[in-house]
Amino acid sequence: MSFRQAVGAATGAALLLLLAPTAHALDEALVPSTPADSAVPTVPAASADWVTVDAAGRLGSDGTVTLSGTYRCSAATGPVFVSSSLVQGDSNVRYGIGGTRAVCDGAEHRWANASRPASATFKAGDAHVEATLMELRPGFMGLPLPHTHAAGRQQVVLARG
Structure with missing residues (x-):
């Protein structure tokens, strides 16, 4: 060189x-924003992309957490994923709960993520969930760069089952 x-x-x-x-x-x-305890995102008029979180999550007997909701995205140049994170109690630590590949065809779709974080023990009861519709766009020197399409937040109840 x-x-x-x-x-x-x-x-x-x-x-x-x-x-x-x-x-x-x-x-x-x-990024469309949502009130902290709202299942319906506030979407700017120009945006067709959004993600919601269902008000109930599942807590398996082995500690696996399953979260779900809906999303819509209209166009993408790279792969898009719905990621979710959970916080429970007074903790400031968020735990990632899986990731699902999204289909960006302008239609409404369901998403569900499941994970059993090794460093956390969740209990049945109230929790806070954030879901993000994230695209990996081609960037500098071919490296993928994250681009947020939408984010949704929801106070949920984790139930056994």
């Missing part, structure tokens, strides 16, 4: 670092 190429690569990397917060801020501005 020549000196000129090295300087060009370094300049490009520095520019990316400077622009990353701006790109993140733009993405954040485009």
Whole structure:
């Protein structure tokens, strides 16, 4: 690699670092938000993408948590997933509960994620869930970059079964 190429690569990397917060801020501005305890997201008029969380989750006898809801996304250039996380009690720690591949065809679809976090023990009762509709778009040098289509939050009740 020549000196000129090295300087060009370094300049490009520095520019990316400077622009990353701006790109993140733009993405954040485009994310539909939901009230903390609402099952129905607040969707901007220009957006056709949303995700909801069902008000009830399941807690298996082995500790497996199953969460579900609905989503809609209209267009994507990369793979899209519905991820979910759960927090229970006064903890500030969120636990990821699975991930489901989403179909972005403009139609409403159901999603369900299940997982048994090794470092957490959940109990039947109230919990808080956040679901995110996340796309992995081709980015700098072919690396996938996350793009949030929508996020939904819901206070849920975990029930045995």
